[in-house]
Amino acid sequence: MTKPLAGITILDLTHVLAGPYCSMTLCDLGAHVIKVERPVIGDDTRAFPPFTKGKSAYFATINHGKKSIALDLKAEGDRAIFERLLARADVILENYRPGVMERMGYGWDDLHTQYPRLIYGAVSGFGHTGPEAKRPAYDMVVQARGGVMSITGEKDREPVRVGASVGDIVAGMFLCQGVLAALVDRERTGQGRKVDVAMLDSQLAILEHAVAITSVTGTPPGPTGARHPSIAPFETFHAADGLFVIAAGNDVLFEKLCVALNLPLADDARFATNPARVENARLLKRLIEAVTLDKTRAHWIAKLGAAGIPSGPIQNVAQAMRDPQILARNMVVDVLDRNGRPAFKAAGNPIKMSGLGDPTVRAAAPDLDGDRGEILRWLEEKG
Amino acid sequence: MTKPLAGITILDLTHVLAGPYCSMTLCDLGAHVIKVERPVIGDDTRAFPPFTKGKSAYFATINHGKKSIALDLKAEGDRAIFERLLARADVILENYRPGVMERMGYGWDDLHTQYPRLIYGAVSGFGHTGPEAKRPAYDMVVQARGGVMSITGEKDREPVRVGASVGDIVAGMFLCQGVLAALVDRERTGQGRKVDVAMLDSQLAILEHAVAITSVTGTPPGPTGARHPSIAPFETFHAADGLFVIAAGNDVLFEKLCVALNLPLADDARFATNPARVENARLLKRLIEAVTLDKTRAHWIAKLGAAGIPSGPIQNVAQAMRDPQILARNMVVDVLDRNGRPAFKAAGNPIKMSGLGDPTVRAAAPDLDGDRGEILRWLEEKG
Known part of the structure; x- marks a missing residue:
């Protein structure tokens, strides 16, 4: 061929x-x-x-x-x-x-x-x-x-x-x-x-998302560091040995995340919907990090992976070039x-x-x- | 058709x-x-x-x-x-x-x-x-x-x-x-x-550039804020009323920039070549801003544009959506x-x-x- x-x-x-x-x-x-x-x-x-x-x-x-x-x-x-x-x-x-x-x-x-x-x-x-x-x-x-x-x-x-x-x-x-x-x-x-x-x-x-937000709300979004602007939790978190990402993009994934971290938040009104979680993202980050700081990022990535929750390490380019999947x-x-x-x-x-x-x-x-x-x-x- | x-x-x-x-x-x-x-x-x-x-x-x-x-x-x-x-x-x-x-x-x-x-x-x-x-x-x-x-x-x-x-x-x-x-x-x-x-x-x-650097030098690049990692001057500068970008990607453009800013640096050994300018980028930024802080970014963008030097404002998404060229x-x-x-x-x-x-x-x-x-x-x- x-x-x-x-x-x-x-x-x-x-x-x-x-x-x-x-x-x-x-x-x-x-x-x-x-x-x-x-x-x-x-x-x-x-x-x-x-x-x-x-x-x-x-x-x-x-x-x-x-x-x-x-x-x-x-x-x-x-x-x-x-x-x-x-x-x-x-x-x-x-x-x-x-x-x-x-x-x-x-x-x-x-x-x-x-x-x-x-x-x-x-x-x-x-x-x-x-x-x-x-x-x-x-x-x-x-x-x-x-x-x-x-x-x-x-x-x-x-x-x-x-x-x-x-x-x-x-x-x-x-x-x-x-x-x-x-x-x-x-x-x-x-x-x-x-x-x-x-x-x-x-x-x-x-800029599909930023253009839509600007057009509908009249207010252009600003930078949000390592957070997704309209989904939470979808950002970096500290583990014992470094930074990793958790991307729980919908309610089902958030419920699974609560189970995996043993965090009783799924029924909390402040976190019950994605809009509520975005509103309270700074608090949510601290509640999650209070758990994740205790173990390595490899521990959490394996545990969340087994539960079907997207997560992964922040890698520099040398690490990415050695990544087994890559x-x-x-x-x-x-x-x-x-x-x-x-x-x-x-x-x-x-x-x-x-x-x-x-x-x-x-x-x-x-x-x-x-x-x-x-x-x-x-x-x-x-x- | x-x-x-x-x-x-x-x-x-x-x-x-x-x-x-x-x-x-x-x-x-x-x-x-x-x-x-x-x-x-x-x-x-x-x-x-x-x-x-x-x-x-x-x-x-x-x-x-x-x-x-x-x-x-x-x-x-x-x-x-x-x-x-x-x-x-x-x-x-x-x-x-x-x-x-x-x-x-x-x-x-x-x-x-x-x-x-x-x-x-x-x-x-x-x-x-x-x-x-x-x-x-x-x-x-x-x-x-x-x-x-x-x-x-x-x-x-x-x-x-x-x-x-x-x-x-x-x-x-x-x-x-x-x-x-x-x-x-x-x-x-x-x-x-x-x-x-x-x-x-x-x-x-x-990551064409970062992969090449990592492979050849063994050291992965890190973040560089708003600077290009291997070209200078190629970053943001403060004008009187906000931030703008100057991208002088080669020696000819750098010489034109020195003329436009009335800065006598083109014959200075610290800035004579792109590698030298990258080495001394922090100093170069201050010397350029000592000039650009005095006038608006519109002034500088027009002046540099007339001299053929790439430059432009940092725009938020609302500004970009009103940009006449866009x-x-x-x-x-x-x-x-x-x-x-x-x-x-x-x-x-x-x-x-x-x-x-x-x-x-x-x-x-x-x-x-x-x-x-x-x-x-x-x-x-x-x-």
Whole structure:
């Protein structure tokens, strides 16, 4: 069985994170990704730490398995190569500021006329429309402006950044969805589409709960530390040896929790319903911790697990990378160096699919322009 | 031009957030989503606040535009309806604990034998394999265990939850990608595939940077408040009237920033390179704030914007929902009630696509079993 995107060629002009994250997923699903980089410097992230054997592990994490060719899209010879690639590609991805592709003669209208089957995927800070379309952005700018930082952090303290680069990554994921939907459509219509994803839009799109609360109550929610804003108990608790999470999302789970902790609260009016528990969450936390402080978190996680109550430890990234369930799912993979030896570890592909395979190694990330010969030969073969 | 997923039917057994978020996206892209709910109670989120006119706005945010039928999959008559739906569906989505579908006779192996074109998408806390496959999970359990909480929050304080439900939503997005890739594949092979996404896996998958740092240095990163861990200046700064973000991601932007702030630091060895600036980030923050405290954040954002330096305000969700760029992108939409009147506002579709349309209203969320008649008539028509 072939991979689901076998035979699909992605011409990838994106750099840094949002676009390359999208093409990484497409590559893991079997697409042939040709990374087109600017000469000499290439993708900015080739210079981002951490480094291993003189190469950026950050770059390699996102770009493993892709092919690289360096092209100067203002130089005639390289433009000719690029146009031969366009004629063979199924998808072009770019993350320039709006207008840059048009000035090079490769805007959507031109490309769609010349290559009607080509799908055009763009990701940018603010999108291709609207008053601020041409402003630059980075992850934290859209985390800040889009609202996610305002609900992340502790009450009465300054907002904090989400530790993961969700400003970039979520936008790259929406781009991936749009491109895949356009591929489904093209199988039936023969026509490509343009997909335009903005990092700022994508931040609002993941705030389903906060937007609903703001719209209905008129009051935007603030940060709540480690508590869920509208479910209780659903937060961190201290055990004898550290923090763990209990997530009792409904009345049945709360009753089971009371039994497991030997806490006679299930018939107490202050805790009888979820709204009441949210109202009295600070008191509830203290009553629960008065019990949980006495034993280790492993004790409680095992006990609550046996009772069917969701709970788990707070793990740092090293602990997560050793987690038996994560390892059993092949979610930590070896990225190879150019000599085929394991260089460092990266997260695996979270999309498990029948017939896809789930290897625990990843091909090396390409050197800048390292696949020029192979790509030119591939073009020759295609005629 | 039709929507890209026009004619694709999704049989959606999922509830709460991860699965319904996936089918919401598929619905926005044109798929026909039939939500199969358990009788009487339906999706748990029908009881989640906030409420408007007695209905959950939370439920409606995620389920607008879908159709609902209530089926008891253990009752003979309802099973017969369900099986007629299976014969017509392109995709089935479920988020039961692993093994539940098998016990009902609707496991992947059985379904694939009987309906070889059907795509099977599953999202669960820990996935369908591994020692803990059958444990329940909620958003915060996987945020905690997967590592994202350990890098979110302030240094030397307890970790905090990401305010957005990324434990659910990111998993729903990976599921959506897998299902779409399987649809692309099926156009060529005629065969469905099973997609198995775990919420825990999905959390590790968005930690590209933290995993690379942990693997290369042996030391997991901790929370850094509102600072990017390896780029400076890339954090929040105080202006006269509030907090804003400056994201100067490379040397060229840093030089422009020094000019814009009239700060003679570009030739200072302590700030000459990004690694040096990261090393001296606390000092750099104070030197920059000594300037920025003097004027409003609007002043600085306009000035830095004119100089091409990414910056922006920290906005709460109400401010984000009034942001002119967000409004220009149709990212705040009206969800209608069953009488066709605007009931409340939700986030729009971040996947802008040629030929898709970008309406600023959304059809109402379905009442429980509210489309039974229409769905049965649709089955009749299909024969």
